[in-house]
Amino acid sequence: xxxxxxxxxxxxxxxxxxxxxxxxxxxxxxxxxxxxxxxxxxxxxxxxxxxxxxxxxxxxxxxxxxxxxxxxxxxxxxxxxxxxxxxxxxxxxxxxxxxxxxxxxxxxxxxxxxxxxxxxxxxxxxxx
Numbered sequence: 001x002x003x004x005x006x007x008x009x010x011x012x013x014x015x016x017x018x019x020x021x022x023x024x025x026x027x028x029x030x031x032x033x034x035x036x037x038x039x040x041x042x043x044x045x046x047x048x049x050x051x052x053x054x055x056x057x058x059x060x061x062x063x064x065x066x067x068x069x070x071x072x073x074x075x076x077x078x079x080x081x082x083x084x085x086x087x088x089x090x091x092x093x094x095x096x097x098x099x100x101x102x103x104x105x106x107x108x109x110x111x112x113x114x115x116x117x118x119x120x121x122x123x124x125x126x127x128x
Contacts, residue, residue: 052070070107070108072093078091
């Protein structure tokens with residue numbers, strides 16, 4: 001793990017694989033969401049990271065996982081998989097926003113802001 005974990009959810013969607021997969025999305029204090037394949041033994045680096053990049057003076061040349069430049073400004077407090085549209089999952093954050101993420105394109109699908117005046121601590125998928 002590269003960030004301090006706060007929450008997680010299980011995902012079973014991968015656009016490149018027709019068989020079901022076992023992924024875990026992990027939300028962090030830093031506002032990042034990391035995707036791990038739990039079927040891989042001794043996996044240290046995430047398959048993909050959704051996070052805003054922070055400018056650093058010392059740039060590392062080591063890049064083993066894919067990273068996007070979109071994410072939350074505050075801690076990710078909850079993650080929720082969508083059981084009807086499996087490629088979409090949601091994240092709730094301390095930055096008062098909710099984001100919907102598209103695993104088929106590996107990017108943010110929708111960023112809902114200005115809906116809450118305090119941190120968003122929970123998101124749920126209602127089925128039925």
